[in-house]
Amino acid sequence: MRRVDEVARSDSERGELVLRRRDDGALELRANGVFVMDTVETSTERELAARALALHHDPREVLVGGLGLGFTLAAVLADERVARCTVVEIEPALVDWLREGTVPHGPEMLADGRVRVLVDDIARALRQAPPSAYDVVLLDVDNGPGYLVHDANAGLYRAAALTEARRTTRPGGAVVVWSAAQAPELEATMREVFGRWQVEELSYPVDLQGRAETYWLYAGHVSGV
Numbered sequence: 364m365r366r367v368d369e370v371a372r373s374d375s376e377r378g379e380l381v382l383r384r385r386d387d388g389a390l391e392l393r394a395n396g397v398f399v400m401d402t403v404e405t406s407t408e409r410e411l412a413a414r415a416l417a418l419h420h421d422p423r424e425v426l427v428g429g430l431g432l433g434f435t436l437a438a439v440l441a442d443e444r445v446a447r448c449t450v451v452e453i454e455p456a457l458v459d460w461l462r463e464g465t466v467p468h469g470p471e472m473l474a475d476g477r478v479r480v481l482v483d484d485i486a487r488a489l490r491q492a493p494p495s496a497y498d499v500v501l502l503d504v505d506n507g508p509g510y511l512v513h514d515a516n517a518g519l520y521r522a523a524a525l526t527e528a529r530r531t532t533r534p535g536g537a538v539v540v541w542s543a544a545q546a547p548e549l550e551a552t553m554r555e556v557f558g559r560w561q562v563e564e565l566s567y568p569v570d571l572q573g574r575a576e577t578y579w580l581y582a583g584h585v586s587g588v
């Protein structure tokens with residue numbers, strides 16, 4: 364049986380959030396007992412940023428929904444064209460764990476002068492954001508519409524929230540959504556919101572502790588340039 368040490372735990376109105384260290388040295392994040400992510404298979408978290416930034420000619424303002432263990436944010440900050448990255452994370456404890464070094468790579472990342480962290484629900488942050496505030500919007504707050512960790516996130520994959528994400532993205536930019544499973548309904552909704560020819564579905568094979576899986580990205584391009 365695999366040995367796992369609890370590193371940190373927090374309780375919020377959404378339930379229990381636990382950070383554990385496995386015997387392979389990896390950190391693992393769980394919410395209400397459900398695996399959220401670890402520090403080993405992070406290729407698609409990074410690709411979420413890399414893909415969107417590669418498509419943009421001058422991505423200066425980036426919004427990341429869901430800090431997690433910070434791999435998407437790290438990939439955003441690796442791009443020197445980015446002038447500011449706003450991260451919206453609903454769990455204050457997670458922000459503290461990164462800021463204080465419970466997650467060892469966290470302090471340096473969050474000390475980057477381009478980073479602004481808001482502890483909030485991304486759905487509300489999108490509603491409150493001004494029009495065309497960002498060049499790129501990256502959403503990875505849950506497992507995707509089919510396998511929600513928090514039922515309250517269902518709305519984020521529907522037309523109203525995606526329309527807010529589109530509204531706050533400048534023409535020429537993109538809204539990219541991460542999903543743990545293929546999500547045809549999400550793709551169809553994004554085609555309604557962004558336009559029939561403006562949405563790409565991308566699949567990535569991943570190795571989840573020896574288990575072959577496929578993760579998905581859905582990119583909506585904001586036309587108008």
Ligand SMILES: C[S@@+](CC[C@H](N)C(=O)[O-])C[C@H]1O[C@@H](n2cnc3c(N)ncnc32)[C@H](O)[C@@H]1O
Nearest residue numbers: 408429431432433434435452453484485503504
């Ligand atoms: C899968 S993790 C993100 C992983 C991240 N892309 C990375 O590279 O580490 C999802 C994160 O979204 C946060 N979250 C969940 N629901 C949220 C919401 N409605 N608004 C903002 N953050 C949320 C979770 O607490 C968690 O930190």
